[in-house]
Amino acid sequence: MKIKRIIVTGAGGSPSTNFIRSLRKVATEKFFIIGVDCNEYYLQRAETDVKFLAPYANDRVYLDVLKQIIKETGAEFIYSQPDPEIFRISQHRKDLKVRVFLPAHRTIKICQNKMESYRLWRKAGIRVPETCIINTAAELKKAFLKLGRPVWLRAIVSHGGGKDSFCTDDFNVARAWIKHCKGWGVFSASEYLSSRTATWLSIWKEGELIVAQGRKRLYWEFGNRAPSGVTGLTGTGVTISDPLIDDIARKAIAAIDKKPHGIFGVDLTYDRNGIPSPTEINIGRFFTTHQFFTEAGLNMPYIFVKIAFGEEYPPVRQKINPLPDGLTWIRGMDFLPILTTIDKIEDSKNELAERIKKIKGI
Secondary structure, X not given: OOOEEEEEEOOOOHHHHHXXXXXXXXXXXXXXXXXXXXXXXXXXXXXXXXXXXXXOXXXXXXXXXXXXXXXXXXXXXXXXXXHHHHHHHHHOHHHOOOXXXXXXXXXXXXXXXXHHHHHHHHHOOOOOOOEEEEOOHXXXXXXXXXXXXXEEEEEOOOOOOOOOOEEEOOHHHHHHHHHHOOOOOOEEEEEOOOOOEEXXXXXXXXXXXXXXXXXXXXXXXXXXXXOOOOOOOEXXXXXXXXXXXXHHHHHHXXXXXXXXXXXXXXXXXXXXXXXXXXXXXXXXXXXXXXXXXXXXXOOHHXXXXXXXXXXXXOOOOOOEOOOOOOXXXXXXXXXXXXXXXXXXXXHHHHHHHHHHHXXXXX
């Protein structure tokens, strides 16, 4: 079988590393992976066959450099992880002379803008947290009155990772935060729902759902080091199959794109009544910890690549939530992730409880 030559941008980051490791896990097929990164330090840790430094996506020569690399390496397909690069590559997909597996550019533009997504979801009758753009301090004050306390502040276009997000019940603190982030006119304020979140990761081909899997997040890694508690880095994720999440996620996608194509990762937050609300769609890319699903038996990057090349992809047990519930992926800095189960975690907690009982003579 011919070796596929694939460019991966953002190659030194954790999400791209999980993509690369997933492809390397396939014993029956080999890949020549071309790593491209805009950060000279991250590039060195890319687990690729060759490595190239590139300018940032907003640089005038970014596309020219990418075209050169494609020509030099004979690359056949490009997968991009950073949102700004996805946007730029999508804009110029016809000029790159390489395969892509992306939705329509209009879809990418909407999904990378939280207010545009919000408006379409509201129009479709989907429950979403009340949200408004904040242009002035007066509008911020009105938001507090309208949304209640606390309010959730975030950049309308943040490019992932919870950058600049902030939650507070204090107007003066909120005003100072927006000013600090130069956020007037580019920040939104939303009603705060809860800390419970989930993600529905899916692959589509010309409107047909290929596979989707739900996952809930138990906590954010390094959440105690971020002002909002949100870092974009899942500490521990757990597989779930929730028909309500399945239904809402599909409706959220359909409200934006009637014929989805490529990767759609719907982020949802539960409200106080336990109803999940979509908050954004991570478009054209897998979430950071997708190696979780690969190790559990669902190699979505390999399925994605096979479809991109127009080849038959491995069959899945079922299209929606093929993995069993309760599989758990625990990760952090400088150690390999662990695949275990919620039951094993509970067993250790129960064992400690029994030990404490004996110590106390209960």
